[in-house]
Amino acid sequence: QKEVEQNSGPLSVPEGAIASLNCTYSDRGSQSFFWYRQYSGKSPELIMSIYSNGDKEDGRFTAQLNKASQYVSLLIRDSQPSDSATYLCAVLDNYGQNFVFGPGTRLSVLP
Amino acid sequence: DVKVTQSSRYLVKRTGEKVFLECVQDMDHENMFWYRQDPGLGLRLIYFSYDVKMKEKGDIPEGYSVSREKKERFSLILESASTNQTSMYLCASSFGRENTEAFFGQGTRLTVV
Numbered sequence: 001q002k003e004v005e006q007n008s009g010p011l012s013v014p015e016g017a018i019a020s021l022n023c024t025y026s027d028r029g030s031q032s033f034f035w036y037r038q039y040s041g042k043s044p045e046l047i048m049s050i051y052s053n054g055d056k057e058d059g060r061f062t063a064q065l066n067k068a069s070q071y072v073s074l075l076i077r078d079s080q081p082s083d084s085a086t087y088l089c090a091v092l093d094n095y096g097q098n099f100v101f102g103p104g105t106r107l108s109v110l111p
Numbered sequence: 112d113v114k115v116t117q118s119s120r121y122l123v124k125r126t127g128e129k130v131f132l133e134c135v136q137d138m139d140h141e142n143m144f145w146y147r148q149d150p151g152l153g154l155r156l157i158y159f160s161y162d163v164k165m166k167e168k169g170d171i172p173e174g175y176s177v178s179r180e181k182k183e184r185f186s187l188i189l190e191s192a193s194t195n196q197t198s199m200y201l202c203a204s205s206f207g208r209e210n211t212e213a214f215f216g217q218g219t220r221l222t223v224v
Contacts, residue, residue, distance in 0.1 A: 032210045043201055043215040044154075051210050088154070096209040097142060097161060103153040 002027045004091050004102035012108045019076040021105050023089030026070070032092035033065055035074045037085045038104065044088055048074060079109040114138070117202050117216040124223050130189040132219050134202030140214075141207035143185035145169075145177060147198040148218075154201065160185055161207055192223045 003026040013019045021035075032051050036044035050056045050063040050072065062075040072091075076083055089102040118133035136143065144159040146169075156169030158177040166177050174196060178186045185204075189196055202216040 032212075034212050041220075043218045045215070046212050049210070049212055090213070092209070092211075096211070097207055098156070098159060099144070099203075099205075099213050101154040103151075 002091070002093065002100045004089055004100050006087075006089050006102035006105045008103055009106040010108050011105055012110060013079050015079060015081060015109055015111050017079050017109075019079045019083065019107055019109070021074040021076075021087050021089075021107065023072040023074075023102055024070055025072070025089075025091045025100070027091065027093060027100070028067075028070060029094035030091045031094060032096070033063070033072045034090040034092070034099075035061075035063060035072075036088040036090060036101075037083075038088060039085045076107075079107075081109050081111050083107060084109045115202055115204050115214050115216040117200075117219050119219050120217060122219055122221045124189075124192050124221065126193060126223055128189075128192045128223075130192050130221070130223075132187040132189075132200055132202075132221070134185045134187070134204075134216055135183050136185075136204040136214070137183065138204065138206075138214070139182065140204035141182075142205045143179065144203040144205075144213065145175075145185065145187045146201045146203065147171070147196075148201055149198050157187065194223050197221060197223045 035048040038044040048063040064073045086104040145157045160179040203213040205213045
């Protein structure tokens with residue numbers, strides 16, 4: 001069974017701080033990794049994708065991938081109350097067909 | 112912009128009814144998915160399809176069936192709705208290739224009474 005694990009949280013950070021979200025996955029053959037943000041009652045929306053080892057930055061968001069450790073993370077700099085949401089880590093299987101989602105980490109940014 | 116559209120945002124159905132949830136995507140994606148999401152249980156895959164008329168069971172297919180007669184449309188059918196099928200249902204689609212993401216519809220909140 002392919003698994004993706006995340007800390008369920010809630011993770012609380014003060015406004016302006018860095019929020020760090022972590023994810024581990026079991027399928028060593030996976031090549032594609034995604035972070036989705038989901039507001040309460042809404043559907044997930046893609047915020048970052050990463051395919052190579054290292055860091056990928058987009059605005060206040062940085063995704064980090066370490067395939068040897070089977071570890072993906074998301075850093076949110078200068079956290080805002082509007083970042084308060086559940087963040088889902090998703091891993092695409094090595095056939096490129098199916099996604100495995102983690103349970104999500106609930107982030108709360110306190111004003 | 113990719114659009115994945117689910118036919119209803121909210122639905123209330125009675126126990127035993129046959130329920131159809133429709134999903135349409137406009138990006139010529141090969142793969143389409145149906146998930147349900149419940150508090151504390153995350154996203155669980157019900158069925159997915161990688162081609163017209165093709166379907167694969169996901170993790171929780173019991174009580175559900177699907178239909179994909181056209182590439183852009185993927186329907187989820189609850190043969191006889193039960194209260195334990197009250198949930199948020201999410202449709203998604205993707206190109207079905209490496210390094211391509213899934214796009215979600217807006218979700219259907221189904222309540223079975």
